[in-house]
Amino acid sequence: MNEPNSTVRGISDTARWVAYFRARETQRPDASFRDPYAERLAGEHGLHIANTLPDGNKHEWVWVARTYLFDQFLAHAIQDRADLVMNLAAGLDARPYRMNLPATLQWVEVDLPDIISSNQLNKSGLVKSLVLIARPYRLCSNVGSRAAAPSDYQHLPAFGVNQQSNHKSILGTA
Numbered sequence: 535m536n537e538p539n540s541t542v543r544g545i546s547d548t549a550r551w552v553a554y555f556r557a558r559e560t561q562r563p564d565a566s567f568r569d570p571y572a573e574r575l576a577g578e579h580g581l582h583i584a585n586t587l588p589d590g591n592k593h594e595w596v597w598v599a600r601t602y603l604f605d606q607f608l609a610h611a612i613q614d615r616a617d618l619v620m621n622l623a624a625g626l627d628a629r630p631y632r633m634n635l636p637a638t639l640q641w642v643e644v645d646l647p648d649i650i651s652s653n654q655l656n657k658s659g660l661v662k663s664l665v666l667i668a669r670p671y672r673l674c675s676n677v678g679s680r681a682a683a684p685s686d687y688q689h690l691p692a693f694g695v696n697q698q699s700n701h702k703s704i705l706g707t708a
Contacts (some may be wrong), residue, residue, distance in 0.1 A: 541586045546649040549625030550580035555597035566602040568632065571655055575626040605633065612639065620644065631655050643668045
């Protein structure tokens with residue numbers, strides 16, 4: 535997986551592959567969502583992954599459905615007073631840049647250092663309406679209370695699994 539000519543050089547490359555599918559959906563006139571940043575985030579490597587992996591384009595609908603459903607789930611959680619989103623394994627998620635989010639919302643992106651540093655959006659100044667914190671963490675690192683200030687209600691999207699909890703149990707201060 536780490537050979538120089540390998541299509542997927544590491545886990546972070548899968549974020550570019552997913553961004554490619556968001557870009558394709560955005561191009562549709564009847565798109566389920568719009569992600570104006572997806573094409574830039576996918577880059578040539580995201581396109582290359584989709585077009586060279588066996589069945590690399592076969593399950594596009596899954597990524598579209600996943601993105602749409604996460605958008606809806608987050609919108610409902612925020613409507614129900616969520617004031618902190620901790621996006622674990624954030625990848626190249628463009629939600630804090632493309633969704634209409636309240637100014638009081640804190641959004642914390644946690645991922646491996648190489649993916650956080652390669653996300654051009656978190657350095658672009660695009661997010662002005664909410665608190666965005668992008669944190670690189672190595673696997674097995676303790677996010678702890680360094681990630682963000684405690685919140686009354688938090689929402690955690692992580693690897694397709696959603697969990698809700700109060701800040702004391704999430705930040706390890708219970």
